[in-house]
Amino acid sequence: MYNSKIKGLGYYVPDNVVTNDDLSKLMDTNDAWIQERTGIQERRHVVKGEDTTTSMGVKAARIAIERAGIDKDEIDFIVFATLSPDYYFPGPGVLVQRDLGLPTVGAIDVRNQCSGFVYGLSVADQFVKTGMYKNVLVIGSELHSHGLDMTTRGRGVSVIFGDGAGAAVVSREEDNSKGILSTHLHSEGQHAEELSLLAPGMGSRWVTDIIEENDPDDESYYPYMNGQFVFKNAVVRFSEVIMEGLEKNGLKKEDIDLLVPHQANLRISQFIQKKFGLSDDQVFNNIMKYGNTTAASIPIALTEAWEQGKIKEGDLVVLAAFGSGFTWGSAIIRW
Incomplete structure (x- = not known):
């Protein structure tokens, strides 16, 4: 391989x-x-x-x-x-x-x-x-x-x-000592509705129903998020999946050179940073400038970190994400 x-x-x-x-x-x-x-x-x-x-x-x-x-x-x-x-x-x-x-x-x-x-x-x-x-x-x-x-x-x-x-x-x-060492993926569908958007024409309501009702107060067009519940689950799953990746490769949290988390909320990133004892230089955040760009957040942040010289050859880079589904995952990379 x-x-x-x-x-x-x-x-x-x-x-x-x-x-x-x-x-x-x-x-x-x-x-x-x-x-x-x-x-x-x-x-x-x-x-x-x-x-x-x-x-x-x-x-x-x-x-x-x-x-x-x-x-x-x-x-x-x-x-x-x-x-x-x-x-x-x-x-x-x-x-x-x-x-x-x-x-x-x-x-x-x-x-x-x-x-x-x-x-x-x-x-x-x-x-x-x-x-x-x-x-x-x-x-x-x-x-x-x-x-x-x-x-x-x-x-x-x-x-x-x-x-x-x-x-x-x-x-x-x-x-084989370089590159993506391992990835780790999980889901927990029992919490699917805690962060969701029902697609018009799908599920229990059809486009024809929405047009017929013509309700100006209808909120089903927009995303729903149970913010506190999502936050509580995120901080647990972030920690678990990062440790899972490190342990798979015989590594410790002290080996992390740069953690690039999904940019969901700066408070989540700061919580994980404190839990893992990482310095500001070991965690890359740019949510301040771009907000949460969902699937785009990690590649945007990873690219900016690389452009700014924060990633060097041989560094251990950890990517981690959590979001709707619930789904979460990590990638352990030797640059």
């Missing part, structure tokens, strides 16, 4: 910056309220007609492919993680294949929300390690802003999320 490594990274966020003060003009909130609860200062929202989930993913992918030092036609497979696709079907993976002008390679879509990139990375890792593919493109991209309740009623959710995309090229590595 081969090993796999992240050979190239890239990210893209829209130019449109939305500050907490901007949101205070739309709903009953303020900068102090948002920062105290989430750590977020600003986020990016797309301008309608300028970006889509797919187009942002393509822009991030082009950067990752260039940095990987390969031709785009050397991509063997595409894994696209998102909860906000352009269409219910087809998924964005095939749209990336089209827009990048790739050969007729396979493409799959991963619907694991905040854990989506870690799940997608795990899929790519297995394909490369078994020798089936040599270069797999993994994308996490989200367009949340058009689906949020931008009123006081929805502020508990809408202040958190932003738009953006990140991408990685996962390639074959001959040295």
Whole structure:
């Protein structure tokens, strides 16, 4: 078996910056309220007609492919993680294949929300390690802003999320001591409704029902989150899955050079940092600038950390995520 490594990274966020003060003009909130609860200062929202989930993913992918030092036609497979696709079907993976002008390679879509990139990375890792593919493109991209309740009623959710995309090229590595050492994935569907959005036309309510009811107070269009319950589960599962990965590879928490957690809430990251006894230099956070970009958050953060020189060859890098599903996972990487 081969090993796999992240050979190239890239990210893209829209130019449109939305500050907490901007949101205070739309709903009953303020900068102090948002920062105290989430750590977020600003986020990016797309301008309608300028970006889509797919187009942002393509822009991030082009950067990752260039940095990987390969031709785009050397991509063997595409894994696209998102909860906000352009269409219910087809998924964005095939749209990336089209827009990048790739050969007729396979493409799959991963619907694991905040854990989506870690799940997608795990899929790519297995394909490369078994020798089936040599270069797999993994994308996490989200367009949340058009689906949020931008009123006081929805502020508990809408202040958190932003738009953006990140991408990685996962390639074959001959040295088994380098690259992705292991990935670890979990789910607990009994809590699915604690962080969810019922798709119109799916489940118990159909589009025709919604149109007929025409209820201005209908909240089913928007995401629901039981924030405190999600937080309590997140801090437990983050810790468990990080330790699972370390123990699998005979490592200790003291061996971590950089932890890149899913950017869900700065308080969650700080809780995990304190529990593991990590310094500020050992944990990378950028939720302050971008908010929670769900499947895009880890690849955006990982790319920024790499660009800023916070990741060096030989470093032990740990990725960890928790989110809707509930799903959670980790990846242990020797850079």
